[in-house]
Amino acid sequence: MFAKFLSLDKEKQDRIINAAMKEFAQKGYDKASTNEMVKEAGISKGLLFHYFQNKKQLYFFLYDHMTQLLVEQIEEKVDKEERDLFIRVRQMALVKLEIFQMYPELFNFAKSIFMETSAEVIHEVGQRGKELLESYFKDFKGDIDFSKFKKGIDVHKAFNIIAWTLEGFGFQQQKKVQSLSIENLDIEEALKEMDEYLDMLRNAFYE
Amino acid sequence: MFAKFLSLDKEKQDRIINAAMKEFAQKGYDKASTNEMVKEAGISKGLLFHYFQNKKQLYFFLYDHMTQLLVEQIEEKVDKEERDLFIRVRQMALVKLEIFQMYPELFNFAKSIFMETSAEVIHEVGQRGKELLESYFKDFKGDIDFSKFKKGIDVHKAFNIIAWTLEGFGFQQQKKVQSLSIENLDIEEALKEMDEYLDMLRNAFYE
DNA sequence: AACACTATTGACCAAGTGGGTCAATAGGAT
DNA sequence: ATCCTATTGACCCACTTGGTCAATAGTGTT
Numbered sequence: 001m002f003a004k005f006l007s008l009d010k011e012k013q014d015r016i017i018n019a020a021m022k023e024f025a026q027k028g029y030d031k032a033s034t035n036e037m038v039k040e041a042g043i044s045k046g047l048l049f050h051y052f053q054n055k056k057q058l059y060f061f062l063y064d065h066m067t068q069l070l071v072e073q074i075e076e077k078v079d080k081e082e083r084d085l086f087i088r089v090r091q092m093a094l095v096k097l098e099i100f101q102m103y104p105e106l107f108n109f110a111k112s113i114f115m116e117t118s119a120e121v122i123h124e125v126g127q128r129g130k131e132l133l134e135s136y137f138k139d140f141k142g143d144i145d146f147s148k149f150k151k152g153i154d155v156h157k158a159f160n161i162i163a164w165t166l167e168g169f170g171f172q173q174q175k176k177v178q179s180l181s182i183e184n185l186d187i188e189e190a191l192k193e194m195d196e197y198l199d200m201l202r203n204a205f206y207e
Numbered sequence: 208m209f210a211k212f213l214s215l216d217k218e219k220q221d222r223i224i225n226a227a228m229k230e231f232a233q234k235g236y237d238k239a240s241t242n243e244m245v246k247e248a249g250i251s252k253g254l255l256f257h258y259f260q261n262k263k264q265l266y267f268f269l270y271d272h273m274t275q276l277l278v279e280q281i282e283e284k285v286d287k288e289e290r291d292l293f294i295r296v297r298q299m300a301l302v303k304l305e306i307f308q309m310y311p312e313l314f315n316f317a318k319s320i321f322m323e324t325s326a327e328v329i330h331e332v333g334q335r336g337k338e339l340l341e342s343y344f345k346d347f348k349g350d351i352d353f354s355k356f357k358k359g360i361d362v363h364k365a366f367n368i369i370a371w372t373l374e375g376f377g378f379q380q381q382k383k384v385q386s387l388s389i390e391n392l393d394i395e396e397a398l399k400e401m402d403e404y405l406d407m408l409r410n411a412f413y414e
Numbered sequence: 415a416a417c418a419c420t421a422t423t424g425a426c427c428a429a430g431t432g433g434g435t436c437a438a439t440a441g442g443a444t
Numbered sequence: 445a446t447c448c449t450a451t452t453g454a455c456c457c458a459c460t461t462g463g464t465c466a467a468t469a470g471t472g473t474t
Contacts, residue, residue, distance in 0.1 A: 211450095250451080250452090251451060251452045251453060252452085252453070253451065253452055253453070254450075254451055254452075257450075257451075
């Protein structure tokens with residue numbers, strides 16, 4: 001169904017994907033403008049509608065395509081046998097970083113889907129989202145080794161603190177990239193800093 | 208200049224303020240629709256433009272009015288002599304909670320201002336924002352007692368972890384309020400939970 | 415050169431929405 | 445009755461929307 005689009009050279013594909021995700025993420029389905037997308041992607045209006053029948057089809061193409069990418073990457077790069085929470089969390093962060101470098105708008109797009117209120121798409125979004133996200137989180141909770149935690153620590157709360165810290169750190173880095181122009185963010189440096197945060201939390205929560 | 212508006216009964220004022228902040232926060236200045244605002248507030252289009260000359264004036268009224276409220280409340284309820292980081296942070300959280308109960312959209316509105324890109328308002332926003340936010344954060348960093356921290360702890364990072372945890376927790380509670388209908392959130396319960404998070408972090412970082 | 419075939423453009427369309435206006439009405443006070 | 449203000453919502457025109465389509469550019473084959 002998207003054979004024409006998928007046979008484009010990858011660079012152009014990605015330009016279109018990123019432009020569309022950015023617009024949908026910022027404005028929501030209804031207010032997102034296909035005009036803005038084509039301007040940002042540097043293609044003509046006609047071309048976008050040559051590849052995708054209409055706005056809705058484009059939206060769900062992005063949804064499915066990006067979901068697939070996410071699942072693939074997690075499957076490939078996260079070791080499901082690893083039982084240490086911090087190592088698992090770190091692996092997830094690496095996956096996120098890698099994807100972010102290719103599709104900087106993907107996570108904003110994903111977040112925006114949760115907040116979507118448009119009557120046009122909300123039903124179908126609801127349907128597709130359920131299964132996937134559930135299986136994804138069940139996988140993750142899988143079998144973490146909680147015996148390493150100090151006695152008396154509420155592991156659920158500890159997990160939240162770790163997640164929120166990573167989220168906050170990620171957001172901070174994202175803003176840094178946006179302000180300091182293009183990809184001259186020192187990734188090594190950022191990872192080192194992230195590890196320092198994780199070390200602090202490991203010392204705080206592990207025996 | 209806004210005498211007419213300010214002499215309205217407070218309930219109606221707040222309905223209008225909340226509706227406008229919500230719309231601006233969700234869509235950004237340009238795409239925010241005054242039609243949506245009046246629909247949400249339950250007033251007529253004409254009335255809104257009876258109180259405010261135009262959209263821009265409304266926007267900056269909200270900006271100034273909410274800034275003032277925030278500063279007042281912090282001035283009143285945060286003890287500047289208190290040198291313990293956790294106590295100070297908790298006081299700030301209480302201020303935030305109180306404001307949130309009256310203006311649930313205020314913090315979303317504030318966040319949206321930072322991301323505003325509209326040519327119409329961006330310059331003036333930039334100008335007003337600077338002074339205020341700077342003085343606000345200088346005040347806060349004021350003179351916290353860092354001697355209570357464990358040796359070897361990076362206090363800057365510790366502060367970030369605390370801030371991100373509070374942010375994450377706050378966001379979680381906000382979502383809970385939105386989904387579980389109106390104000391039947393148990394505030395006592397929420398505060399207790401927040402204190403448990405703060406206790407965990409105090410144990411982690413203090414000697 | 416001539417032809418075929420696809421990729422790509424952008425002017426164009428009808429429908430809808432935007433901010434803002436204003437004559438008309440409702441309500442209350444005197 | 446009269447005056448004054450608060451409030452309404454139909455209306456205006458400019459602009460944007462998703463989507464179309466005839467025309468053009470580009471590429472390869474003969």
